[in-house]
Amino acid sequence: MDTNNLPANVLDPDCPSRVIFQRIGDKWASLVVQVLADGPIRFSELRKMVHVVTPKVLTQTLRTLERDGFITRTVHAQVPPRVDYELTELGASLLEPLTLLRLWAEDHVPSILKARDAYDDAQDEAVIGG
Amino acid sequence: MDTNNLPANVLDPDCPSRVIFQRIGDKWASLVVQVLADGPIRFSELRKMVHVVTPKVLTQTLRTLERDGFITRTVHAQVPPRVDYELTELGASLLEPLTLLRLWAEDHVPSILKARDAYDDAQDEAVIGG
DNA sequence: GTTATTGGTATCCATGAGGTAACTAAGTTC
DNA sequence: GAACTTAGTTACCTCATGGATACCAATAAC
Numbered sequence: 001m002d003t004n005n006l007p008a009n010v011l012d013p014d015c016p017s018r019v020i021f022q023r024i025g026d027k028w029a030s031l032v033v034q035v036l037a038d039g040p041i042r043f044s045e046l047r048k049m050v051h052v053v054t055p056k057v058l059t060q061t062l063r064t065l066e067r068d069g070f071i072t073r074t075v076h077a078q079v080p081p082r083v084d085y086e087l088t089e090l091g092a093s094l095l096e097p098l099t100l101l102r103l104w105a106e107d108h109v110p111s112i113l114k115a116r117d118a119y120d121d122a123q124d125e126a127v128i129g130g
Numbered sequence: 131m132d133t134n135n136l137p138a139n140v141l142d143p144d145c146p147s148r149v150i151f152q153r154i155g156d157k158w159a160s161l162v163v164q165v166l167a168d169g170p171i172r173f174s175e176l177r178k179m180v181h182v183v184t185p186k187v188l189t190q191t192l193r194t195l196e197r198d199g200f201i202t203r204t205v206h207a208q209v210p211p212r213v214d215y216e217l218t219e220l221g222a223s224l225l226e227p228l229t230l231l232r233l234w235a236e237d238h239v240p241s242i243l244k245a246r247d248a249y250d251d252a253q254d255e256a257v258i259g260g
Numbered sequence: 261g262t263t264a265t266t267g268g269t270a271t272c273c274a275t276g277a278g279g280t281a282a283c284t285a286a287g288t289t290c
Numbered sequence: 291g292a293a294c295t296t297a298g299t300t301a302c303c304t305c306a307t308g309g310a311t312a313c314c315a316a317t318a319a320c
Contacts, residue, residue, distance in 0.1 A: 009236075010161065011161060013182055016243060021235040024235065025152075025156065031140065043298075044297075049141060051142065057278060069244070078287095080286080081295090083296085094238075105150045108220065111199060112146075120197075173267055173268075184311095189268065209266085209317045210265040210267080211267055211268085213267060
């Protein structure tokens with residue numbers, strides 16, 4: 001391992017990649033990015049798409065994504081206000097790995113639910129068996 | 131949208147794929163899976179690899195991964211005890227998308243840090259400018 | 261009988277993530 | 291002048307996650 005060239009390593013708690021890796025795993029951030037895949041969208045539309053997120057939390061999520069360079073925020077001088085959010089090139093580049101992960105999750109739902117049932121049954125038997 | 135055939139959709143809060151998608155984003159789970167990529171490993175070794183995780187939290191993470199069918203837990207009848215954790219086929223299949231995401235994160239660390247600096251500078255100027 | 265080892269568990273506690281609800285700006289409509 | 295609109299902000303509260311610490315079981319070595 002070449003520590004001079006700072007090899008990024010998610011397992012190192014001091015490596016920025018670990019922080020970034022976990023930011024991607026954020027409850028809302030990755031969902032927002034995937035909604036933005038269909039093009040620019042305004043705040044209220046986004047709220048509807050990402051079902052059940054409070055304005056406060058959505059704002060927090062969007063600010064963080066903006067700060068990290070994943071999205072841009074465009075305020076239109078209108079009344080009532082109109083604000084559009086759009087993926088940057090960086091944000092768009094995240095779509096590919098993120099989509100693969102989403103597809104994996106969607107594909108393996110049955111396997112995981114099955115594993116859970118089997119595990120829970122085994123637990124029950126262990127308890128009954130004493 | 132065909133609701134009878136249950137099209138998996140991460141954006142639907144009631145879809146199991148959303149839960150699973152977010153479990154992958156768990157602080158420790160995805161890290162553990164990536165460590166297990168190198169083959170079976172015992173509890174104490176795992177703790178050293180995933181740097182700074184308390185035994186309680188590691189146990190919780192491992193139990194959840196086991197329940198969801200990502201890993202197996204093998205207890206050897208020895209004293210002192212030896213417990214090995216190993217990826218299942220399901221868990222191993224997650225490695226591919228997860229690795230792509232990790233590589234993305236590691237590759238884009240500089241871009242993100244740069245975006246952050248630019249954003250913070252802009253914020254500072256806005257404050258100074260009044 | 262004391263100590264060391266491994267893989268945990270039990271208990272308590274602090275942080276913070278996220279939810280609720282009310283409020284604001286600013287112009288348009290009624 | 292009251293109400294509606296969008297895109298938030300603010301204050302307040304709650305609950306779960308995760309951290310710190312101590313302890314335990316079982317046996318072998320000393």
